[in-house]
Amino acid sequence: MRVLGIEGTAWCASAALHDTEADSTVIESDPYEPDSGGIHPREAAEHMSEAIPEVVGTVLDAAEAEYGPDAIDAVAFSRGPGLGPCLRTVGTAARSLAGALDVPLVGVNHMVAHLEIGRHESGFSNPVCLNASGANAHLLGYHDGRYRVLGETMDAGVGNAIDKFTRHVGWNHPGGPKVEAAAAEVSGDGRGPEAADLLELPYVVKGMDFSFSGISSAANDAYDDSEPVEEICFSLQEHVFGMLTEVSERALSLTGADELVLGGGVGQNDRLREMLAEMCSARGAAFHAPDPRYLRDNAGMIAVLGARMAAAGDTLEIRESRIDPNFRPDQVPVTWRDDESS
Ligand code: ATP
Incomplete structure (x- = not known):
């Protein structure tokens, strides 16, 4: 066909x-x-x-x-x-x-x-899916004939939350790749992300739901307070992707699934993929991130x-x-x- x-x-x-x-x-x-x-x-x-x-x-x-x-x-x-x-x-x-x-x-x-493009590419039978896109952010799991929303953002989509900060800084849309490049200047000096300085930003997870509105505003405030933009980008990524990784792990744990697929434009981010891959590997689950064109x-x-x-x-x-x-x-x-x- x-x-x-x-x-x-x-x-x-x-x-x-x-x-x-x-x-x-x-x-x-x-x-x-x-x-x-x-x-x-x-x-x-x-x-x-x-x-x-x-x-x-x-x-x-x-x-x-x-x-x-x-x-x-x-x-x-x-x-x-x-x-x-x-x-x-x-x-x-x-x-x-x-x-x-x-x-x-x-x-x-x-x-x-x-979600389905990840299942198609990976051949996974029954994965949990983390959709990390511009206007949305949610976890989906299949049950009884439907993809159920296991958890989701309580306000902004993940890409939109990042783009809100880059608009404040005056960077062109889309902001995600620019934040990734700036963050890499802090974490890419050979010491790795664990050794880099982390600004404290709101980290809001409620069960398998999460919120990004506070973190965008806090990142904007940090910029207005003259914190180095690379450090804000690094910290923004660590917090936002940390939240997404935590809720993904909880979804795998509570559903008993052992496969995770990633979907959405923010899924092009190497740091997010790295965090999810590490979490899956630690719990013996398989992880698939589709080709960026998908x-x-x-x-x-x-x-x-x-x-x-x-x-x-x-x-x-x-x-x-x-x-x-x-x-x-x-x-x-x-x-x-x-x-x-x-
Ligand atoms: P939706 O699929 O929910 O309708 P959308 O139409 O905004 O969302 P997508 O193509 O899924 O579109 O995602 C676009 C988002 O991805 C933008 O917010 C952009 O900043 C973000 N993005 C793109 N590349 C990266 C990257 N490397 N790191 C982080 N975010 C990225």
Whole structure:
């Protein structure tokens, strides 16, 4: 089966073709990069309406050149969560394309796609998933036909919390890679992170939930108090990723799972991956972080999960295909897993 996936929940206009037989995925992306500040919803929506036809056209032309006029068996799109105006462009494009090609339409939950791409790549059967993305942060575990939210942020998404600090400092979006580079100047001097100085910042974990709003403000205050920015970046990472690692370990412990997958754009951070890998290794669990092209927003993960859903007959009629900016992962009946894991 060959599925064309379309992604556009916020900043990344992307289209992909996933071929299940070859297990190959081609991804075409056009990111929105604000000149200054964070993601501006109106600009993001304008970008989406210009870039989606381009990326879809490129993938469609390549697919038809390689496979002929019947190249596409289904069209999958991200239904949410995300910015409403961006999602509406994606939904309209997907409905039109599925109609024009006369193929089934598949509506994919973007956060479940962040999880499933890790399961697909790793071959893990029943992992706990840590989704560490821009607008979200949560732990998911499969139970009784759904991915249950085991724990989540009580306020900001993890990437957004980091980006809030970098906006204060005046760095361009996205802030995460800049914080990683600045932190490495403190910890990368051969002594390792354990020996570097750590500023005290709020560390808020309640069971398997956690909070980032206080830490962004405290990091901003430390910057205003003339603390060296590299030390703030280092300390911000150690605290934020320490919280994520603690709740991930608790989720593994309480569910009895022995596999962890990472998802989301913040998952590109080497320090976060290192902490999670160390924690998993210490408790004898397997850990998988997908390839970076599958961690940041991308249509490859939409096409891969779309193919599994289409194979399970989990397709949408046009009249029930509206987008949902607040689409939670636990609202999705998991139709494509045939295992009995609970
Ligand atoms: P969501 O998937 O929840 O809709 P999103 O659309 O914002 O979130 P993602 O692509 O998952 O998008 O993640 C983008 C976030 O990842 C940004 O906040 C960015 O700063 C962060 N990020 C990217 N690279 C790194 C890195 N190396 N270290 C830390 N954060 C990073």
